[in-house]
Amino acid sequence: MKKQTRGQSRTTKRLDIRTVAESAGVSVATVSRVINNVTSVAPELNARVWEAIRTLGYVPNTQARALVSGRSRLLGVIISDITNPFFPELIQGFEDKAVELGYETLIGSTNYDLHRMELCVQRMLQRKVDGVAVMTFGIEEPLLDRLASQGIPMVFVDLAPQKKNISTIPIDYDTGISAAVRHLVELGHRSIAFIAGPKHLHSAKSRLRAFRSAIQAVGLSIPSSFVYFGDHTMEGGTRGMEHLLQQADRPTAVMCSNDMSAIGAMHAISRAGLSIPTDISLIGFDDIRLASFILPPLTTVRMSGRDIAEVAVKALVEKDTKIGMVATDLVVRNSTAAPKN
Numbered sequence: 001m002k003k004q005t006r007g008q009s010r011t012t013k014r015l016d017i018r019t020v021a022e023s024a025g026v027s028v029a030t031v032s033r034v035i036n037n038v039t040s041v042a043p044e045l046n047a048r049v050w051e052a053i054r055t056l057g058y059v060p061n062t063q064a065r066a067l068v069s070g071r072s073r074l075l076g077v078i079i080s081d082i083t084n085p086f087f088p089e090l091i092q093g094f095e096d097k098a099v100e101l102g103y104e105t106l107i108g109s110t111n112y113d114l115h116r117m118e119l120c121v122q123r124m125l126q127r128k129v130d131g132v133a134v135m136t137f138g139i140e141e142p143l144l145d146r147l148a149s150q151g152i153p154m155v156f157v158d159l160a161p162q163k164k165n166i167s168t169i170p171i172d173y174d175t176g177i178s179a180a181v182r183h184l185v186e187l188g189h190r191s192i193a194f195i196a197g198p199k200h201l202h203s204a205k206s207r208l209r210a211f212r213s214a215i216q217a218v219g220l221s222i223p224s225s226f227v228y229f230g231d232h233t234m235e236g237g238t239r240g241m242e243h244l245l246q247q248a249d250r251p252t253a254v255m256c257s258n259d260m261s262a263i264g265a266m267h268a269i270s271r272a273g274l275s276i277p278t279d280i281s282l283i284g285f286d287d288i289r290l291a292s293f294i295l296p297p298l299t300t301v302r303m304s305g306r307d308i309a310e311v312a313v314k315a316l317v318e319k320d321t322k323i324g325m326v327a328t329d330l331v332v333r334n335s336t337a338a339p340k341n
Helices: 019-025 028-035 043-056 062-069 085-101 114-126 141-148 173-187 200-219 236-246 259-271 305-317
Strands: 074-079 104-109 130-133 154-155 166-169 194-198 228-229 252-258 281-286 299-303 327-333
Touching: 019 028, 019 043, 028 043, 043 130, 062 114, 074 085, 074 114, 074 154, 074 194, 074 305, 085 104, 085 154, 085 299, 085 305, 141 154, 141 200, 154 305, 166 259, 166 305, 173 200, 173 252, 173 299, 173 327, 194 200, 194 259, 228 236, 236 259, 252 259, 259 299
Parallel strands: 074 104, 074 130, 130 154, 154 166, 194 228, 194 252, 252 281, 281 299
Antiparallel strands: 299 327
């Protein structure tokens, strides 16, 4: 008897689409249609094929499916900064919705760098994605044109070029930020500063615009020194708060353009020997999961990354151009209180 060599399989039968067809008692063509989500397959046959796939442990070859169907069933998502907890939360929501609809996800992080952005776009083109969600800002027009020229649908947050197959997810910054300013005013604050994001980011500009509008609506004004342009990082938030603490008339409350800036601001306040909210009230924006666990828990404006992600996937898959505005709302925790004096 010939001894089986090491590493040799005990079975010579290859597990492929034909094996699935035999097990389900259907044609190979039927299995192919089921795997590619063709709706013309009868429900009974569809159920039999998927049962055979589960029983056999068969894993469909997605590349082969793409060749047959002409579609990769792959969605790209481009984000700004993978180290910002808001974006992993957004990606999780994006991937959950994509999987639910039978798609895989290809992720690219630019770190606000043009060269990395170009590499992201190149990867999307090489993998022949069915659509791209651009969850960052400042992407150059020529890079967009490379995607648009291939007829690849794209969806943007806030602001998008007026091109075919491109849609926009609008964010209602005004409601949440206005509620935050009113909350501070109702507590008795009249000296309110703002740590903004980068000047070139549309989302950061929108948040600053909403803040200034809310300040004006409550009858207040702020000196130019009370607006610090940061970079949406903890380090930028620290520098912003250090700048504000050096002002002759120190603000009693500070709002930040995102939660990462607010966390950095907390460190500057602590190093100055001050406390939150006794000496300074602090409000963030985004409501990342970490916001409720830091001490004190951060009052912030909630903008759901999961909501944005689900809307983005739907826009790409269903070619839905009627996109509703994503809401923002104030979440009050322990980082805000009445001023001491």
